Amino acid sequence: MRVAVLGVGLIGGSVALAARRQDGVHVTGWDHDPAALDRATSAGVLDAAVAAIGDARDIDVWVVAVPLAALADTVLAACAAAGEAAIVTDVGSTKHALVSASPAACYIGGHPLAGAETAGVEHARADLFDGATWYLTPQTDSPGVLYERLHRFVASLGATPVAIDAAAHDRLMAAVSHLPHVLANVLVQQAALALGGETLPATGPSFRDATRVAGANPELWAQIYAANGEALGEQLDATIRRLQDVRARLDDLQDWQQDAAQRRRALLEVGLTGGPEQELRVAVPNRPGVVADIALTLGHAGINISDMSLAPSTDRRTGVVGLWVASADAARARDLITAKDLLVT
Amino acid sequence: MRVAVLGVGLIGGSVALAARRQDGVHVTGWDHDPAALDRATSAGVLDAAVAAIGDARDIDVWVVAVPLAALADTVLAACAAAGEAAIVTDVGSTKHALVSASPAACYIGGHPLAGAETAGVEHARADLFDGATWYLTPQTDSPGVLYERLHRFVASLGATPVAIDAAAHDRLMAAVSHLPHVLANVLVQQAALALGGETLPATGPSFRDATRVAGANPELWAQIYAANGEALGEQLDATIRRLQDVRARLDDLQDWQQDAAQRRRALLEVGLTGGPEQELRVAVPNRPGVVADIALTLGHAGINISDMSLAPSTDRRTGVVGLWVASADAARARDLITAKDLLVT
Numbered sequence: 001m002r003v004a005v006l007g008v009g010l011i012g013g014s015v016a017l018a019a020r021r022q023d024g025v026h027v028t029g030w031d032h033d034p035a036a037l038d039r040a041t042s043a044g045v046l047d048a049a050v051a052a053i054g055d056a057r058d059i060d061v062w063v064v065a066v067p068l069a070a071l072a073d074t075v076l077a078a079c080a081a082a083g084e085a086a087i088v089t090d091v092g093s094t095k096h097a098l099v100s101a102s103p104a105a106c107y108i109g110g111h112p113l114a115g116a117e118t119a120g121v122e123h124a125r126a127d128l129f130d131g132a133t134w135y136l137t138p139q140t141d142s143p144g145v146l147y148e149r150l151h152r153f154v155a156s157l158g159a160t161p162v163a164i165d166a167a168a169h170d171r172l173m174a175a176v177s178h179l180p181h182v183l184a185n186v187l188v189q190q191a192a193l194a195l196g197g198e199t200l201p202a203t204g205p206s207f208r209d210a211t212r213v214a215g216a217n218p219e220l221w222a223q224i225y226a227a228n229g230e231a232l233g234e235q236l237d238a239t240i241r242r243l244q245d246v247r248a249r250l251d252d253l254q255d256w257q258q259d260a261a262q263r264r265r266a267l268l269e270v271g272l273t274g275g276p277e278q279e280l281r282v283a284v285p286n287r288p289g290v291v292a293d294i295a296l297t298l299g300h301a302g303i304n305i306s307d308m309s310l311a312p313s314t315d316r317r318t319g320v321v322g323l324w325v326a327s328a329d330a331a332r333a334r335d336l337i338t339a340k341d342l343l344v345t
Numbered sequence: 346m347r348v349a350v351l352g353v354g355l356i357g358g359s360v361a362l363a364a365r366r367q368d369g370v371h372v373t374g375w376d377h378d379p380a381a382l383d384r385a386t387s388a389g390v391l392d393a394a395v396a397a398i399g400d401a402r403d404i405d406v407w408v409v410a411v412p413l414a415a416l417a418d419t420v421l422a423a424c425a426a427a428g429e430a431a432i433v434t435d436v437g438s439t440k441h442a443l444v445s446a447s448p449a450a451c452y453i454g455g456h457p458l459a460g461a462e463t464a465g466v467e468h469a470r471a472d473l474f475d476g477a478t479w480y481l482t483p484q485t486d487s488p489g490v491l492y493e494r495l496h497r498f499v500a501s502l503g504a505t506p507v508a509i510d511a512a513a514h515d516r517l518m519a520a521v522s523h524l525p526h527v528l529a530n531v532l533v534q535q536a537a538l539a540l541g542g543e544t545l546p547a548t549g550p551s552f553r554d555a556t557r558v559a560g561a562n563p564e565l566w567a568q569i570y571a572a573n574g575e576a577l578g579e580q581l582d583a584t585i586r587r588l589q590d591v592r593a594r595l596d597d598l599q600d601w602q603q604d605a606a607q608r609r610r611a612l613l614e615v616g617l618t619g620g621p622e623q624e625l626r627v628a629v630p631n632r633p634g635v636v637a638d639i640a641l642t643l644g645h646a647g648i649n650i651s652d653m654s655l656a657p658s659t660d661r662r663t664g665v666v667g668l669w670v671a672s673a674d675a676a677r678a679r680d681l682i683t684a685k686d687l688l689v690t
Contacts, residue, residue: 168541175532175539176429180555183528185605190580192608194520196513201386208613209554212667215606229595235535236592240585249579250574254567259590260530261560263537290652295636305636322557323468345446 003027004059006074008040011091011112012065013124016045018157021126028056032066040121054081061153063110066088068223072101079106087146087153093173094228095137095166107136108150109166111173112159128159137166160242170231178228181221181233184214277332282321285341291321297336303329348372348498352417355386356436356457357410358469361390363502366471373401377411385466399426402465406498408455409435413568417446432491432498438518438575440482440511453495454482454511456518457504475503480513515576523573524580529559542628614659623675627666628688638668641679648674 005012005017008029016027030053031037031044037182041049048057053074062078065073078088079102089110092098099109114132134154138146138147146162164172187209225232246253268277284290298305305323325333334344348355348364353374356541365665374391375398376382386394395401398419401496403436407423411415424447434455459477479499483492486633493658499506509517531557577607591598611622643650650668670678679689 069380086452136468171539174553175536179533179535182588182591183532184555185602186584186591187525187528188605188609188612189587190524190583191520192518192611193583194580195612206525206558207521209557209667210529211609211612212554213551214609215602215604218599218602218606222597225598225602226596232569233595235539236588238535240588240592242534243585243588246527246531247585248577250568250578251571253570254563257530257563257566257570259560260533261563263533264556267533267536267540267556275374283519291640291644293641295640296638299636304546308457339422344448 001025001060001153002058003058004030004053004062004078005046005062006030006053006078007032007063007064007066007070007337008036008045009121010121010123011114012063012161013040013043013045013121014114014126014128015063015065015157016040016124017124018129020045022156028059030056030275036121036262041123043124044050045121045124047316052069056081058083061149062088063088064088064092065312068092068227070095075102076108079103081326082106085145086141087150089136089150089221092227093171093224094231096170096230097227098139099166104139104141105143106146108139108142110150110154111135111137111169112154114159127158132159134161135161136161137165137168137169139166165285167231170228171234174228174235178224178232179239181213181216182225182232182236183239184211187211188214241345268285277324278327280323280325280333280337281331281345282323282337283345284319284321293340294323294337294342296322296331298323298325301332301336303333303336322329346370346498347402347403348403349375349398349407350391351398351407351409351423352411352415353381353390354378354410355464355465355466355468356459356473357408358385358388358390358434359459360408360410360502361385362469362471363407363474364498365392367496367501373404375401377415380449381466388391388469390466390469397421401426403428404431406494407431407433409437413437413572415437416443420452422449424448427451430490432495433496434481437572438569439576440514441515441575442572443654444482444484445461446509449484450488451491453484453487455499456482456494456514456609457499459504472503477504479506480509480514480516483508484511484599500568503539512576516579518587519573519576519580523569523577524584526558526561527570527577527581528584529556532556533559577601579592588680594670622669623672624669625668625675625678625682626690627668627682627689629664629666633641637681638685639666639668640683640688643668643678645672646677646681648678 001024006029009030018027019025019027026047028048028050029037029040031040032051039113040046047099059082062082064078071090075088075090076100082088086106088107090098091110091112093111095109095111112129112132113136114129120218132172136150139260151161192205282294295305297344304327305325337344346369347372350372353376361374363373364370371392373393373395374382374385375395382394385391405425407427409423411419411420416435420433420435427433431451433452435443436455436457436532438456440454440456442551443584457474457477457479457495457663481495496506498561506512536552603662627639650670682689
């Protein structure tokens, strides 16, 4: 099978490396930036490099991994260069506008939920997509043979292909990813204003957690907000309506708070990180070493901690450690921790 | 010195225990609920218990630690029972309405930033307030002699008294605590709706972090929202305006995102948990034991981790650990971690 990767950064390079794990796969790379293409060639992620998209020959799968702003044009160029039986896909984080603008006869959208803090082909990894959800957005008139080939290709990279309507995909991403980023920004802006001359008090970890993603990579996120403007706009409208409703009954919010508690439990228990998980909350003395002791004990028992939060009390003498572990491991983890005379709730 | 504690739960009980660490302090307790008073007596936190507020005699400092809804009436009852040189204070989490409704001649508001996941006098601790900020809200006509006594009393409990205008206090709490709780609730409600029939994808830790406090203790938080309705309402109005502004320019948000990045850094670097801290971000293989290894190494070196977040990549093979340590320890922590061939950014 012959694969073309257009745009050879972290994601494109990782697609190339993942595809080449299999016998008989040949990957041709192209990049708008000749220097980036040179780096990819030097890093050994490609079998061949071409200076123009049209120079890539006999390609079965075209993967467009260029920046969001260049996606639509590059998809069109790939479709123009692609033979009749070839499939063109992309890895952009929003889908509806791109899918609407691209020819269904050759293109099906994609979005792998993978990435890293790092960027650049130097950090590309063959296993980047192992176990990752990879959304595919076929249209009703997408040729079945092309979808089947794309599905098989994505699975061969180690990912789990999940078909989703393009508009539903964008709504979902707007709600669980883009809106949280917007609200985190608003929170830091409001707090900075409210502080005035006061020093920020020790409010525990809730403010820090809520604003952890505030101001993330401004260049990338400005592109994401713009690309998903329609779905994010709807989320913002709904958020504004909810806040107006809350505003109107600030003295009657117990049921509303209860509803949020139930919804959060339901959301997280279906497995926010890819499988059913449970949170164990452990009351601990907050001395150096106690976190290590818990983590080490679970590590020795082969129990992976997928998420951890340490909420120290203000006096730093005690705190609560929240640990997320696979549901299958939860009972065993609880036993190991309570055996240390620590209270698990 | 003679202290009266009205309401003997976790906070009231801890005030009693903290006060009684000093010689010559006598603490009398009262509670609306005779059973709670019995439990406090059994737990040994009090020197004496009275069945009626008026039965407490020759009290120098009255500390009202009843639920929010009963604060105003109990403060008035304490003022009625208090002698001329006695000070009445409280520990409620909002201040402006209570301060406005209470006589400045006998009462000065207070709010210790301390507490715990647990409730009830059984969990009261003498060191609960050690190192905690304890806001005091004197009015312009508060007698200086009473403020001085209260300041000294709060410091004697181990806390750091900080004077703040009652309205400014409520604005600050609304911005850094109450608004984050409201927005976390909205996020889970929006996500639940957007999901429809889809399974929640592995979106990394940002959604979980942003919604960690969603649905927290509905009974307590409904009271807090109501008690701080004025300041929280203003925060909600400002939030709605900001969201409408963002909504109107979704394709032009790079400067806005950049602004949020700078503000977050500025806020957190002044020390969200009580002192200057820095975040170290460590790229790690996400195998059992690696978190323990880092924590153990820092623990052995006497470096306390005040906050930690583990963000696994979707494939669970790598991740980024964010560690918050005191700025004074940051360089040493960085050296210890890089010595393990781990990348610190």
